[in-house]
Amino acid sequence: KQEVTQIPAALSVPEGENLVLNCSFTDSAIYNLQWFRQDPGKGLTSLLLIQSSQREQTSGRLNASLDKSSGRSTLYIAASQPGDSATYLCAVRPKGFQKLVFGTGTRLLVSP
Amino acid sequence: DAEITQSPRHKITETGRQVTLACHQTWNHNNMFWYRQDLGHGLRLIHYSYGVQDTNKGEVSDGYSVSRSNTEDLPLTLESAASSQTSVYFCASTGNTGELFFGEGSRLTVL
Numbered sequence: 033k034q035e036v037t038q039i040p041a042a043l044s045v046p047e048g049e050n051l052v053l054n055c056s057f058t059d060s061a062i063y064n065l066q067w068f069r070q071d072p073g074k075g076l077t078s079l080l081l082i083q084s085s086q087r088e089q090t091s092g093r094l095n096a097s098l099d100k101s102s103g104r105s106t107l108y109i110a111a112s113q114p115g116d117s118a119t120y121l122c123a124v125r126p127k128g129f130q131k132l133v134f135g136t137g138t139r140l141l142v143s144p
Numbered sequence: 145d146a147e148i149t150q151s152p153r154h155k156i157t158e159t160g161r162q163v164t165l166a167c168h169q170t171w172n173h174n175n176m177f178w179y180r181q182d183l184g185h186g187l188r189l190i191h192y193s194y195g196v197q198d199t200n201k202g203e204v205s206d207g208y209s210v211s212r213s214n215t216e217d218l219p220l221t222l223e224s225a226a227s228s229q230t231s232v233y234f235c236a237s238t239g240n241t242g243e244l245f246f247g248e249g250s251r252l253t254v255l
């Protein structure tokens with residue numbers, strides 16, 4: 033059974049820092065991995081989708097990497113801003129399934 | 145722009161009442177999902193559909209039902225609402241790229 037873990041559960045940093053959020057999964061047979069952002073009281077917003085054949089994806093200040101063999105993905109946020117404060121979730125789609133398996137998220141607080 | 149919309153956004157109901165949460169997507173996606181999100185449990189899959197007339201149970205399907213009569217809509221029905229079903233409900237959909245898109249959520253309170 034695929035399990036997804038995100039560490040740390042919470043992270044607090046001053047504005048301007050570069051930071052890395054971690055996501056690990058137990059089964060490397062995945063179709064893709066997706067990173068989401070969730071603001072309080074809101075839905076999940078898709079940030080980056082990495083297909084199993086890809087190593088990384090970039091969008092603005094965000095860069096996500098994927099290492100299937102080690103069961104890990106990282107979300108790198110450059111020059112963090114207070115507006116980046118949110119909960120970040122990763123999810124993997126196991127091969128052969130349309131359903132995603134979600135991690136429990138990392139709650140990020142960026143202080144001015 | 146294509147989108148996925150949920151209604152109502154907030155609902156208060158009484159124990160035993162039937163409640164239906166609507167989900168409508170304009171992405172023309174075949175795959176649609178209903179999740180509930182609770183503190184301490186994260187996102188849990190309730191029901192999902194891979195196309196018209198197809199419905200499947202997720203990990204927490206007891207007390208819930210869905211129907212898929214067209215591509216755009218997947219309504220979620222609580223047959224007899226219970227206090228344990230107080231939660232935030234999210235509808236989501238995916239297309240050929242596999243990217244999952246979520247609605248804004250429906251907050252349901254059962255008194």
